[in-house]
Amino acid sequence: MTVRVFIDGAAGTTGLEIADRLGDRPEIDFITLDETRRKDATARREALNDADFVILCLPDDAAREAVAMIANDRTRVIDASTAHRVADGWTYGMAELEPSQPGAIATAMRVSNPGCYPTGFLALIRPLVRAGLVPHDWPVSVNAVSGYSGGGKAMIAAFENGETDTAWLGYGLSLAHKHVPEMQRHARLAHPPLFQPSVARAYRGMVVEVPLPLFAFHRRPSLSAIEQALHDAYRESPVVRVLPGDDSAIPIEADAGTDRLTLRVFGNQDTGQARLVATLDNLGKGASGAAVQNINLMAGFDQTAGLTL
Ligand SMILES: NC(=O)C1=CN([C@@H]2O[C@H](COP(=O)(O)OP(=O)(O)OC[C@H]3O[C@@H](n4cnc5c(N)ncnc54)[C@H](OP(=O)(O)O)[C@@H]3O)[C@@H](O)[C@H]2O)C=CC1
Numbered sequence: 285m286t287v288r289v290f291i292d293g294a295a296g297t298t299g300l301e302i303a304d305r306l307g308d309r310p311e312i313d314f315i316t317l318d319e320t321r322r323k324d325a326t327a328r329r330e331a332l333n334d335a336d337f338v339i340l341c342l343p344d345d346a347a348r349e350a351v352a353m354i355a356n357d358r359t360r361v362i363d364a365s366t367a368h369r370v371a372d373g374w375t376y377g378m379a380e381l382e383p384s385q386p387g388a389i390a391t392a393m394r395v396s397n398p399g400c401y402p403t404g405f406l407a408l409i410r411p412l413v414r415a416g417l418v419p420h421d422w423p424v425s426v427n428a429v430s431g432y433s434g435g436g437k438a439m440i441a442a443f444e445n446g447e448t449d450t451a452w453l454g455y456g457l458s459l460a461h462k463h464v465p466e467m468q469r470h471a472r473l474a475h476p477p478l479f480q481p482s483v484a485r486a487y488r489g490m491v492v493e494v495p496l497p498l499f500a501f502h503r504r505p506s507l508s509a510i511e512q513a514l515h516d517a518y519r520e521s522p523v524v525r526v527l528p529g530d531d532s533a534i535p536i537e538a539d540a541g542t543d544r545l546t547l548r549v550f551g552n553q554d555t556g557q558a559r560l561v562a563t564l565d566n567l568g569k570g571a572s573g574a575a576v577q578n579i580n581l582m583a584g585f586d587q588t589a590g591l592t593l
C-alpha cells in the first residue's frame with residue numbers, strides 16, 4: 285500500500301530531517317511544494333487535503349492554521365510543534381509513554397509529537413511515577429542542555445554568524461517554558477516540574493537530567509530499584525535503552541546522529557541521592573525520529589523503518 289505524505293514546513297530544520305528519514309521508502313508518495321509555493325495558502329490547503337498523512341514542521345501558529353485548513357475526515361496529522369501537546373482530541377505521540385500508547389497512536393487522526401526535552405524527561409520519570417517509586421506530588425526538577433539546532437533556523441543562524449557568541453546559554457529563567465505543561469500532564473505529576481533548560485555550542489544532541497533525593501521519599505527506593513523499573517518499562521522498546529550508570533562523563537553528543545534514547549541511573553546509594561540522565565538527539569528522537577515512529581505506527585509500517593538506532 286502506498287500512502288501520500290505532505291510535510292508542511294519541509295524546508296525547515298525538522299522537515300528536512302524527516303524527509304531524509306522517509307526519503308527512499310517505496311510505500312510513501314510525497315506531495316511537495318516548490319520554493320515559490322511552499323508558503324502559499326492555496327497550495328498548502330490543496331496539499332493538506334490531498335494527503336493521507338500530513339506532518340507539520342511549522343511554528344505553533346502556522347501549525348494551528350494548517351490544521352484548520354483540513355476540510356476532510358481522511359487526512360491524518362502529526363504535528364511536530366508545541367501547539368497541540370495538551371490539547372483535547374489529540375493523542376500524545378510518544379510511543380513509549382504508556383503500554384497503551386502505541387495502540388492509541390496507531391488509530392489516531394491527530395497526533396502531537398512530543399517536545400525534545402519532554403521526551404527525555406518523560407522517559408525517565410513516567411515509569412517511576414507509575415510504579416509508585418516517585419510520589420506523584422513530589423516537587424520534581426529537571427535540568428537540560430540542548431544542541432543549538434533545537435531552536436530551528438533562527439538559532440542555528442545566530443550561533444553560526446556570531447550573533448550568539450557564547451559556549452553555553454541558560455534560558456527559560458522565568459520558569460514558564462512552553463514544555464512545562466506537557467511534562468506535568470503526561471508524567472501525571474501534581475505540580476509543574478521546575479525546568480532549567482540551556483543551549484550549548486554543539487549543533488545537535490541533548491542531555492536531560494532529573495535529580496532525585498531518594499532519602500527524602502517516604503519509602504526510600506534503592507538506585508537498583510529505580511534502574512530496574514526503567515529496564516522493565518523499556519524491555520520491548522527498539523528505541524529506548526537503559527545502560528549502566530557507571531560512566532564517568534556524558535557528552536552532549538552521546539546519541540547525536542541517531543534516533544535512539546538512552547537512560548542511565550547514577551547516584552550515591554549511601555546518601556540516597558540519584559541523578560537520572562537521558563541522552564538523545566533533539567533532531568532525532570526529540571523530533572524527526574519520533575515523527576517517523578508515529579507515521580510507522582499510524583500507517584502500519586515496520587516500527588523501525590527509516591530510523592537510525
Ligand atoms: N529543532 C528541533 O530540535 C525541534 C523542533 N520542534 C518543532 O518543530 C517545528 C519546526 O521547527 P524547526 O524545524 O526547528 O524550525 P525551522 O525554523 O527550522 O523551520 C520552520 C519552517 O517552517 C516554515 N514556515 C514558517 N511559517 C510558515 C507558513 N505559514 N507556511 C509554510 N511554512 C512556514 C519556515 O519557513 P522559512 O524557511 O521561510 O523560515 C521554515 O522553513 C517547530 O514547532 C519546533 O518547535 C520540535 C522538536 C525539536
Ligand SMILES: CC(=O)N[C@@H](CCC(=O)OP(=O)(O)O)C(=O)O
Nearest residue numbers: 364365366399400430434435483
Ligand atoms: C534549544 C531550544 O531553543 N529549544 C527549543 C525547544 C525545541 C523543541 O522541542 O521545540 P518544540 O517544543 O517547539 O517542538 C526551545 O526551548 O524553545
